[in-house]
Amino acid sequence: MGIEISYRDLSNHGSMLQDEVRCKAFRDALAEVVTPDSVVLDIGAGTGILSIFAAQAGAKQVYAVERSPVAQSAKQIIAANGLSDQITVIQGEMESLDLPEKVDVIVSEWLGGYGVDENLLPIVIEARDRWLKPGGVMIPGTTTSWMAPAYDKYLQEEIEFWYSRPYGVDLSLVGDDTQRRTEPSCHHITPEDLACDGQLMWTVDSHTCSVAESNGTFETKLEFISECEGEINALAAWFETKSAKTVELSNAPDCPDTHWGRTLFPIGDTIHVSIGTRIKVHFIHEPFGKGHSNAKWSVEIDDYRYQSEDTTLLTGDFSEPS
Numbered sequence: 001m002g003i004e005i006s007y008r009d010l011s012n013h014g015s016m017l018q019d020e021v022r023c024k025a026f027r028d029a030l031a032e033v034v035t036p037d038s039v040v041l042d043i044g045a046g047t048g049i050l051s052i053f054a055a056q057a058g059a060k061q062v063y064a065v066e067r068s069p070v071a072q073s074a075k076q077i078i079a080a081n082g083l084s085d086q087i088t089v090i091q092g093e094m095e096s097l098d099l100p101e102k103v104d105v106i107v108s109e110w111l112g113g114y115g116v117d118e119n120l121l122p123i124v125i126e127a128r129d130r131w132l133k134p135g136g137v138m139i140p141g142t143t144t145s146w147m148a149p150a151y152d153k154y155l156q157e158e159i160e161f162w163y164s165r166p167y168g169v170d171l172s173l174v175g176d177d178t179q180r181r182t183e184p185s186c187h188h189i190t191p192e193d194l195a196c197d198g199q200l201m202w203t204v205d206s207h208t209c210s211v212a213e214s215n216g217t218f219e220t221k222l223e224f225i226s227e228c229e230g231e232i233n234a235l236a237a238w239f240e241t242k243s244a245k246t247v248e249l250s251n252a253p254d255c256p257d258t259h260w261g262r263t264l265f266p267i268g269d270t271i272h273v274s275i276g277t278r279i280k281v282h283f284i285h286e287p288f289g290k291g292h293s294n295a296k297w298s299v300e301i302d303d304y305r306y307q308s309e310d311t312t313l314l315t316g317d318f319s320e321p322s
Contacts, residue, residue: 013047013070016109019259025241025249026109026139027053032244033105033137034059041065041131043094043108043124048074048087050107055086062087063103065094094127103131107139112293113251113263115145115239116204116285119293122214129211138206140241146252148198149224149279150189150236152264159233159270179266180309182295187261189236191254195273196227198252201237201283218285226277235265235281235297267299268306277301 016022030050034040034057042051045064051074054062064087066074071091078087090097106128112118128138155178162175201220226232238260240250251260265283273279280300288294299306 029243029247114237146198
């Protein structure tokens with residue numbers, strides 16, 4: 001099941017700009033590390049909001065790199081805020097650009113619903129190796145990905161609808177498809193919907209991650225033990241980031257809402273679990289070209305087995321989703 005989000009359209013940046021949790025976290029991180037001598041690179045600048053934050057924090061020069069036509073909107077927004085002297089907007093592919101100088105800070109909002117799933121990290125890491133000065137700062141710094149078994153009542157209601165012969169028609173094929181897809185923006189999942197605490201899938205440190213690692217497969221095997229009596233029908237995934245010294249950002253179920261929500265991976269049937277039930281998960285994230293990734297997952301609960309079909313997560317242009 002493909003999911004496509006194009007950041008070429010200015011209208012598609014609205015939800016990110018309205019996400020105060022996201023925007024304030026990046027603003028605060030930049031404020032912590034930017035000095036009057038700082039040169040900042042904003043990769044995938046989109047509407048230029050992070051570049052503006054860097055300029056407001058006092059950077060002497062900001063390079064805002066944006067591949068899509070939204071770069072022209074960024075120029076207008078930056079000019080309207082009187083920051084054209086500090087911020088240089090460059091429209092083009094980051095991989096092929098030559099900057100006038102090396103930079104002290106690289107900022108890029110490359111995050112998907114569980115961190116790496118938009119597969120934009122490799123572009124950032126390649127730029128780091130080319131343009132970041134020794135001892136320079138990456139924002140975000142460390143990103144961790146998390147997962148927990150969950151129950152989504154809305155997914156359950158939808159599946160039951162497709163298998164109920166609505167209008168007297170067998171639509172079970174649609175139900176089968178629903179059970180295979182991922183839902184990348186599931187805002188209603190709360191801590192009460194989880195069978196147990198989340199477990200760490202992997203950690204990415206943008207200061208030390210290699211290009212090969214960023215382009216590679218992310219894989220984890222987890223074993224959960226249910227802490228409640230009830231049903232589960234999905235796996236929920238999210239991320240946590242740490243930037244600068246004190247700034248954190250997360251779309252976890254117990255955090256303030258963001259535009260990301262949680263990413264859900266259905267597990268086929270709805271399974272009853274008791275306190276102490278073991279839930280084994282094997283999850284693989286595979287890069288699939290710029291802005292694309294494949295997710296595969298399998299689940300074992302007692303005698304129950306579920307294996308997903310390959311699911312492509314398609315995210316579209318590499319623009320900063322501002």
